[in-house]
Amino acid sequence: MFALRQLHSQFVVKVPEPITSFEGKTIIITGGNTGLGFEAAKYYLKLKASRVILACRSLEKADKAKLELEQSFPISGHIVETWQVDLSSYASVIQFYEKARSLPRLDVLLLNAGIMTKEYRVAEDNESTITVNVISTFLMAFLLMSKLKETASFFGTTPHLTVVSSDLHFLSDFSEWKTDDIFASLNDKKSARMNDRYNVSKLIEILLVRHFVSVHGTNYPVVFNTVQPGWCQSNLSTEIATPFQKKVGGLHGKNN
DSSP: OHHHHHHHHHHTOOOOOOOOOOTTOEEEEETTTSHHHHHHHHHHHHTTOSEEEEEESOHHHHHHHHHHHHHHSOOOTTSEEEEEOOTTOHHHHHHHHHHHTTSSOOOEEEEOOOOOOSSOOEETTEEHHHIIIIIIHHHHHHHHHHHHHHHHHHHOOOOEEEEEOOGGGGGOOOGGGGSSOHHHHHTOTTTOOHHHHHHHHHHHHHHHHHHHHHHHOTTOSSEEEEEOOOSBOOSTTTTTOOHHHHHHHHHHSBOO
16 A cells, blocks of 8 residues: 555656745755755745755755855855754754844745664764654754744744655554653664664654644644655665665656
8 A cells, every 4th residue: 555655646646846936035954955955945946035044964065055056046145055053963953043043034944854874873862863853853843933933923924844754654663652761762772673763753753743733733823744755866865775776766766
């Protein structure tokens, strides 16, 4: 059933090309230097966004992406900005928030950055996939929610906060939910199943957003949602994909 749904959404469903103007609006994209984040930045510029901030771990890579965007679109040098943030560090996320809170407005926060790894690593006393994909992602979301709400109130708009998730959540086993302390179980190196960890992280993302929406209701001033981009060409699975998977992804993965 999952495979059929994936094939249908990948090769049959046609997503309408966005046409809404983003003129005057400010966008933040985590992981905006590559893959889905970079393609999203292209669309926002195409739709006349006034300020696009690429929030990336490597400023060197972000600056290269900025240059490519400026060479591809007839924009002035101040529209695309590069800000540093490392989601494996809570201090870095908080520092980013302190800078972003001074923005005159924030219309879109696209939380796209994430990792997929087969190696158990620790970041901020948790397994790194959980730290980056879940804890830091939602730390940034909840810290900047106030700026999004402020924008909604002052400008009379409806800002969006979107977490890039994945249909791979459907395949997660997530047996850790049965334990008394889910995060402690996920942090146990001996029992960690890293081949399922990315899927679990995406399921937790969806559950968190659904819970937030169920608590705050549909009249909340900010649209808070998740998106499933489908099978795409990106660098996300470089570490974990087999040579065959990489070849198939190159042939059939979406690239825009």
